[in-house]
Amino acid sequence: MNVIPFRPRPEPEPVAFTIGARVDLRVGALAAGVVRPRGSAEDAFSFSNLSRLIRGARMAWLERGAHAALTVAVPAEIQNSLEADLLSEAAIEAGATRRGMSFQLNEREIVTHGAALPEGLRARGWSVVLRGDSECPLPFGARARTLYSEVVVDAPTTPDPFLALESGDRSPLGRRLLAAKAAGLLITAEHVTSAAQARTLAIAGFDRGGGTFAEAGLR
Numbered sequence: 001m002n003v004i005p006f007r008p009r010p011e012p013e014p015v016a017f018t019i020g021a022r023v024d025l026r027v028g029a030l031a032a033g034v035v036r037p038r039g040s041a042e043d044a045f046s047f048s049n050l051s052r053l054i055r056g057a058r059m060a061w062l063e064r065g066a067h068a069a070l071t072v073a074v075p076a077e078i079q080n081s082l083e084a085d086l087l088s089e090a091a092i093e094a095g096a097t098r099r100g101m102s103f104q105l106n107e108r109e110i111v112t113h114g115a116a117l118p119e120g121l122r123a124r125g126w127s128v129v130l131r132g133d134s135e136c137p138l139p140f141g142a143r144a145r146t147l148y149s150e151v152v153v154d155a156p157t158t159p160d161p162f163l164a165l166e167s168g169d170r171s172p173l174g175r176r177l178l179a180a181k182a183a184g185l186l187i188t189a190e191h192v193t194s195a196a197q198a199r200t201l202a203i204a205g206f207d208r209g210g211g212t213f214a215e216a217g218l219r
Contacts, residue, residue, distance in 0.1 A: 015044055015053040019061060019070070021214040022188060025202040033061050033070045034104070034210065041075035045082060047090050054094035054101070069100050071129050076106035080113045084120025091126070102127035102149065111137045118147045129188075136172040140179035151180050155189035155201055155209075163204040177205050 016038035024031045035057040037044035044053055054072065061070060072091075074082065087103055103121055107130055110118060118128045130138070132153040138144070140151075153173065163174045180187050192198050192209035201209060 015049050015056060017044075017053055017057055019057055019064075020210055021066075022071075022208045022210045023214040025189075025192070025198050025206055025209050030066060030068045030214075031208045032068050033057075033066060034073055035070055036073045037075070041078045042081075045074070045078055045086075047086055047093075050087070050090040051093040054091055054096055058094065058096065069102065070096075071102045071104050073104040073131070074106070076109050076131075079106055079109040079117065082117060084117055084124055087121060088124045088126060098125045098127070102129050104129040104131050104152065106131050107133040107138055115147065122147055130185075131190075132176065134172075136176040140176070140183040140185065144179075144183045144185065148185055150186035150188055150208075151176070152188040152190050152210075154191065155197075155206065157193070157197065159197070159200050159204050161200050161203040181205055 018036050018038065020034040020036070021030060022032040022034060023029060035053070037053055043049060054070075057070060057072075072087075074087075091101055103126055105118055105128060110130075111133070118130075121128050127149040128147055129150040129152060130148045132151050134154065153176065156173075160174075163177050177187060186207045187205060188208040188210065189201050189206050191211035192201065192213040193211060194213060198209055198213050
């Protein structure tokens with residue numbers, strides 16, 4: 001009798017990624033993790049690779065003892081080429097739940113190409129985080145309440161604590177904070193570098209912060 005040895009297929013290489021932290025600026029607790037692919041964004045967001053990326057990120061997050069929800073940051077350069085079905089099905093294949101994961105989309109791409117992707121994700125039950133543009137082009141009204149759960153912006157290093165008050169700053173950022181608060185959106189500062197900046201941002205109306213301040217608290 002001939003015996004034909006079985007040669008198992010080699011496991012595909014894991015998709016490289018980073019996970020950044022976002023913390024609650026008022027109490028310092030871990031609020032979310034942000035998953036970003038390394039290398040080619042186009043390759044990472046094919047269905048099979050995206051599913052492996054999300055699965056790997058979830059496992060790595062739990063191994064760090066973290067149980068906060070994860071946000072997958074969609075690279076701006078490929079956002080317009082993606083469909084909600086692909087993102088949703090890849091996340092489900094990876095075992096992600098709608099309560100435990102969201103997708104972060106770039107505001108400028110939505111302004112340029114339309115809101116089909118965030119609308120499709122919301123229709124499938126996923127939360128959408130808006131990575132804000134510095135010019136703040138999207139209005140935050142009733143439609144924003146239905147599409148987005150959070151807005152992430154670049155905050156000033158030395159912020160004005162009166163940014164989000166009715167009688168305060170009237171810069172694009174100040175107006176955006178007021179509109180986001182009125183729409184019930186979480187407001188996140190992308191990069192926070194110190195405890196002093198975090199305190200001032202919390203006073204100014206920010207809910208969460210990322211960057212080195214958040215990472216230091218995760219260790």
